[in-house]
Amino acid sequence: MSRAVQFSRHGGPEVLDVVEVDEPHAGTGTVRVRVRAAGLNAFDFKVRQDASYLPSKKLPSGQGQEFAGVVNEVGDGVEGFAVGDEVLGWVSFAAQADYVVVPPSQLAPKPAGLDWATAAGIGLVGNTARRATDAVSPGPGDTVLVSAAAGGVGLLECQLAIRAGATVIGTASEANHEFLRSLGVIPVTYGPGLADRVRAAAPEGITAVLDNAGEETVLLGLELGVDPKRINTIVYHAGVDEYGIQAVGGGKKNSAELAELARLVADGDLVLPVAATYPLGEVREAYTRLESRHLLGKIVLLTD
Numbered sequence: 001m002s003r004a005v006q007f008s009r010h011g012g013p014e015v016l017d018v019v020e021v022d023e024p025h026a027g028t029g030t031v032r033v034r035v036r037a038a039g040l041n042a043f044d045f046k047v048r049q050d051a052s053y054l055p056s057k058k059l060p061s062g063q064g065q066e067f068a069g070v071v072n073e074v075g076d077g078v079e080g081f082a083v084g085d086e087v088l089g090w091v092s093f094a095a096q097a098d099y100v101v102v103p104p105s106q107l108a109p110k111p112a113g114l115d116w117a118t119a120a121g122i123g124l125v126g127n128t129a130r131r132a133t134d135a136v137s138p139g140p141g142d143t144v145l146v147s148a149a150a151g152g153v154g155l156l157e158c159q160l161a162i163r164a165g166a167t168v169i170g171t172a173s174e175a176n177h178e179f180l181r182s183l184g185v186i187p188v189t190y191g192p193g194l195a196d197r198v199r200a201a202a203p204e205g206i207t208a209v210l211d212n213a214g215e216e217t218v219l220l221g222l223e224l225g226v227d228p229k230r231i232n233t234i235v236y237h238a239g240v241d242e243y244g245i246q247a248v249g250g251g252k253k254n255s256a257e258l259a260e261l262a263r264l265v266a267d268g269d270l271v272l273p274v275a276a277t278y279p280l281g282e283v284r285e286a287y288t289r290l291e292s293r294h295l296l297g298k299i300v301l302l303t304d
Contacts, residue, residue: 004097032073037120065093066123108259111266121298129156140165272295
């Protein structure tokens with residue numbers, strides 16, 4: 001037997017259980033990974049909290065989309081991976097477990113200098129940040145507003161936009177301002193008066209918006225005269241029809257992109273801090289922390 005996080009009804013962290021399941025094994029064309037760490041994301045708890053968020057999701061369900069671990073079974077027909085390889089990857093609603101079984105196309109080699117917790121946090125947020133940032137095509141001369149800039153997706157969006165040559169203004173709680181400045185981000189505090197603070201930080205105007213918080217950021221971008229096609233949200237999907245903005249999030253994942261993101265993080269070219277780690281058995285506590293928001297970086301579960 002092995003362990004896996006599951007929920008059998010929708011609700012808060014209290015509906016999560018660590019249950020014993022039959023140990024999975026690699027079949028033809030798949031690889032089994034002994035998970036060492038698994039990342040937590042807002043997408044996880046939104047689906048778990050609200051049945052309407054992903055109506056196709058059937059219960060009981062596993063939890064978690066991204067992981068890092070060691071290959072310990074390789075099925076027939078698999079090339080490029082061997083037992084003992086250290087990897088990171090993604091899987092739908094099954095990452096928070098002792099084992100995952102995936103096709104090799106959902107894996108990338110883990111750079112030797114990358115710790116398990118950080119490696120486990122890249123798979124979903126890296127893909128989402130890359131897609132969202134590309135959607136607004138930042139470049140030299142742009143000033144990009146990023147909301148929830150201290151979260152996993154926001155942090156990577158800020159850095160990707162800066163690497164593209166843009167100036168970045170990020171909304172975050174004051175406790176995270178110093179860290180954002182260290183990345184080259186101009187931080188502003190969210191809440192009442194945000195528009196005035198953004199105008200003061202960007203007197204020449206905002207040219208693009210990456211929204212990770214919701215309607216307030218989208219409306220602010222429109223108020224500041226940003227072209228709706230250069231406003232992208234990963235949370236306020238109603239704005240697509242209402243305002244003509246974009247809602248490009250995660251998708252079209254591939255192992256080459258994941259390997260490149262992992263290399264950038266391992267080399268220090270991208271920074272993805274881990275706010276806290278919890279053992280698998282404390283998954284409820286981990287999600288309680290995540291759902292409280294105002295974090296800097298990622299929450300990660302460790303299986304050992």
